[in-house]
Amino acid sequence: MTAPLPIGGKPIRQPDRRGLADALRLIGFTAAVAAPLLAYVALSSVYQLAAEYRVSALLARRQQLERERDRLSLQKASLLALPTVAAVAGEKLGLVPEDAGEPSVERPLEPPKPAAAAGAAAGVPASAPRPAKVARAPRVRRQ
Amino acid sequence: MTGPAKALRPRLLAILGLAAAAVVAGRLVWIQGFRHAYYEEAATEQAQERITVDLPRAALLDRDGEVLAASVRCPSLFTFNPRRLSDPAGLARAVAGLSGQEPGDVLDRLRGRKGFTWLARKLPYDRFDEARALCQRYPGCEMMEEWGRAYPGGSVAANLLGCMGTDGGLAGLEADWDRALRGGSREYVVMRDAVATTLIPLDIVPDVDPRPPAVRLTVDGAIQFYAEQVLDRTVAEVRARDGVALVLDPRTGDILAMAVRPTFDPNAPALSPVADWRNHAVLDAYEPGSTFKLVTLAAALDSGRFRPWDTVAVGNGTLTVGPKTIHDDEPPLKAVYSLEEVLAHSSNVGAAKLGMALGPEVMYHYMRRFGFGEPTALRLKGEPGGVLRPPDQWSALSLPCISFGQELTATPIQLALAYASVAAGGTRVTPRVLPDGPVPPSERLVAPNTARELDAMLRRVVEEGTGKAAAIPGVTVAGKTGTAQKIGHRSEDGRKLFIAYFVGYAPAEAPRVVTLVMVNEPVGKIYGGAVAAPAWARITAFALKRLAARAAAAPPADLARVEVLK
Numbered sequence: 053m054t055a056p057l058p059i060g061g062k063p064i065r066q067p068d069r070r071g072l073a074d075a076l077r078l079i080g081f082t083a084a085v086a087a088p089l090l091a092y093v094a095l096s097s098v099y100q101l102a103a104e105y106r107v108s109a110l111l112a113r114r115q116q117l118e119r120e121r122d123r124l125s126l127q128k129a130s131l132l133a134l135p136t137v138a139a140v141a142g143e144k145l146g147l148v149p150e151d152a153g154e155p156s157v158e159r160p161l162e163p164p165k166p167a168a169a170a171g172a173a174a175g176v177p178a179s180a181p182r183p184a185k186v187a188r189a190p191r192v193r194r195q
Numbered sequence: 196m197t198g199p200a201k202a203l204r205p206r207l208l209a210i211l212g213l214a215a216a217a218v219v220a221g222r223l224v225w226i227q228g229f230r231h232a233y234y235e236e237a238a239t240e241q242a243q244e245r246i247t248v249d250l251p252r253a254a255l256l257d258r259d260g261e262v263l264a265a266s267v268r269c270p271s272l273f274t275f276n277p278r279r280l281s282d283p284a285g286l287a288r289a290v291a292g293l294s295g296q297e298p299g300d301v302l303d304r305l306r307g308r309k310g311f312t313w314l315a316r317k318l319p320y321d322r323f324d325e326a327r328a329l330c331q332r333y334p335g336c337e338m339m340e341e342w343g344r345a346y347p348g349g350s351v352a353a354n355l356l357g358c359m360g361t362d363g364g365l366a367g368l369e370a371d372w373d374r375a376l377r378g379g380s381r382e383y384v385v386m387r388d389a390v391a392t393t394l395i396p397l398d399i400v401p402d403v404d405p406r407p408p409a410v411r412l413t414v415d416g417a418i419q420f421y422a423e424q425v426l427d428r429t430v431a432e433v434r435a436r437d438g439v440a441l442v443l444d445p446r447t448g449d450i451l452a453m454a455v456r457p458t459f460d461p462n463a464p465a466l467s468p469v470a471d472w473r474n475h476a477v478l479d480a481y482e483p484g485s486t487f488k489l490v491t492l493a494a495a496l497d498s499g500r501f502r503p504w505d506t507v508a509v510g511n512g513t514l515t516v517g518p519k520t521i522h523d524d525e526p527p528l529k530a531v532y533s534l535e536e537v538l539a540h541s542s543n544v545g546a547a548k549l550g551m552a553l554g555p556e557v558m559y560h561y562m563r564r565f566g567f568g569e570p571t572a573l574r575l576k577g578e579p580g581g582v583l584r585p586p587d588q589w590s591a592l593s594l595p596c597i598s599f600g601q602e603l604t605a606t607p608i609q610l611a612l613a614y615a616s617v618a619a620g621g622t623r624v625t626p627r628v629l630p631d632g633p634v635p636p637s638e639r640l641v642a643p644n645t646a647r648e649l650d651a652m653l654r655r656v657v658e659e660g661t662g663k664a665a666a667i668p669g670v671t672v673a674g675k676t677g678t679a680q681k682i683g684h685r686s687e688d689g690r691k692l693f694i695a696y697f698v699g700y701a702p703a704e705a706p707r708v709v710t711l712v713m714v715n716e717p718v719g720k721i722y723g724g725a726v727a728a729p730a731w732a733r734i735t736a737f738a739l740k741r742l743a744a745r746a747a748a749a750p751p752a753d754l755a756r757v758e759v760l761k
């Protein structure tokens with residue numbers, strides 16, 4: 053408690069030591085509040101940056117996959133295109149187009165064996181039931 | 196300086212300072228407040244640029260949904276500044292090797308330029324790895340993606356589909372329907388650096404797949420391919436200049452196949468001469484020759500002036516009109532032919548006499564009615580109507596010559612449509628390449644009875660006339676041969692030039708296909724019955740089998756419709 057100022061006396065400035073304590077308290081309080089905030093902001097930026105890199109990488113990957121999908125779709129379409137099929141049929145299977153457009157085999161096939169003989173050759177007893185569906189031999193084109 | 200003046204000085208300085216500050220503040224308010232938009236726009240214009248990137252085009256499919264043409268991401272090469280390239284000559288050589296350009300052309304583009312420069316655009320879609328490797332080998336060379344076009348079937352239906360250039364369609368449907376097939380474009384804002392070099396982000400291809408709905412055509416891929424193979428063999432066998440094989444459905448007007456030779460690979464159109472891109476089936480008109488006798492006979496029967504059993508004196512197969520003598524190709528079997536026999540034996544004299552008996556007005560009326568002299572409803576760009584002069588411009592020789600298919604021209608599609616009309620019972624058949632296109636109301640060209648009589652005559656052509664080679668075992672065929680002389684044209688060695696035709700439909704009792712085979716300038720064999728008819732039979736037999744198999748299978752999934760803007 054400060055002593056009352058006598059009448060006619062002059063005030064004397066005295067240092068207020070509580071101010072320093074208040075300032076330190078304020079700094080401490082601010083630091084306590086700001087530090088987590090700053091940490092949050094800093095970490096957010098780092099995470100955001102990392103996320104952006106990740107998104108960019110994913111977009112690039114998506115683009116690459118779309119390009120690959122395009123390429124494969126077209127490759128599939130090219131493989132299924134009739135010129136390709138005809139070339140493979142002619143070069144690898146020896147098929148040639150007949151006049152009416154039916155495929156036929158250029159080289160003569162062996163004459164079809166009787167079912168029993170064919171089954172025996174394949175290790176199937178003659179009494180075994182015949183397959184439900186027997187593929188017909190292609191027509192032979194005599195050269 | 197007195198005391199008051201000295202005291203005034205700081206005030207004066209303060210006032211001046213404040214005034215200066217007020218001026219600056221005022222200017223700031225003026226710039227930022229009132230001229231804000233102007234300066235913002237100026238700054239944006241200086242630092243940014245807008246570029247337009249084309250989005251993918253609609254795919255073209257055949258009637259079964261098989262891909263005929265599709266858009267695909269392609270690598271494009273560019274440089275931000277050619278002056279910063281360390282080895283422009285080496286880069287030019289490498290780019291030329293990848294793109295098929297001349298190295299000198301690439302180098303010329305690089306020399307004397309600064310700023311963004313294209314090196315090669317829309318390289319084949321399977322060359323991404325090579326393009327990327329090239330960019331790594333030559334610093335300064337950059338790669339970006341653009342939408343290109345690929346044709347998985349190669350040259351199948353190439354003359355109908357056409358091909359693409361860097362900025363749009365160059366030929367065929369790709370050019371004619373360019374606006375409708377385009378998927379639009381998207382505008383991107385890109386940055387420019389201090390020396391105004393455009394910096395294009397490399398991931399400019401949009402994240403979403405913006406493909407427009409595919410367009411399904413009426414073309415049947417299998418019939419198209421088979422027709423092309425047969426036409427190839429036929430054209431090669433007689434060393435012809437070009438050829439056309441057309442297959443259409445007379446019930447709907449659907450074009451099932453449009454094979455044209457010579458052809459090209461639309462994946463690399465620059466490797467073929469531009470003439471090979473041409474669709475002769477629609478864009479070129481030829482003398483129809485004896486196939487045109489159908490129109491003469493239709494006019495004779497439908498006008499009521501003649502009946503099928505009426506006779507025409509053909510004498511010894513010659514007819515002199517003024518200074519010119521008209522000949523039959525073969526001497527007549529007898530001196531008098533019925534109308535049926537005129538068609539079956541393709542008598543020029545008989546047709547000429549019929550035409551002269553009908554008169555120019557009647558003939559012209561029926562020619563126009565069958566669609567000659569005007570483009571078809573396909574309305575492809577550049578489609579001619581053919582040469583058909585009005586009667587007041589005809590000479591004394593015009594009428595007899597026109598009656599057997601000379602002195603006029605018609606496109607192969609016009610000719611096929613005339614026969615399709617007979618196959619359809621005498622009604623007009625409107626051609627279409629889009630299955631969902633509008634079907635115009637039926638319009639009668641000749642009476643049903645006339646169509647039946649013409650049908651019987653056309654059957655006789657194949658049974659006992661000039662078209663025996665067009666017979667298909669087990670199928671009733673109706674058709675007509677044609678061998679047109681190209682008047683005024685001769686080969687380099689002085690030979691006369693001809694066009695061989697066969698056009699007809701099958702099965703005659705319920706027509707499913709109308710087929711036309713045209714072989715232009717054959718060498719050796721020249722007659723339609725010998726050159727075109729065998730090919731016609733092969734193509735038609737295949738088409739009938741294919742359609743029968745198709746009818747037994749499930750219909751294709753309904754695909755999105757696209758309105759084609761003309």
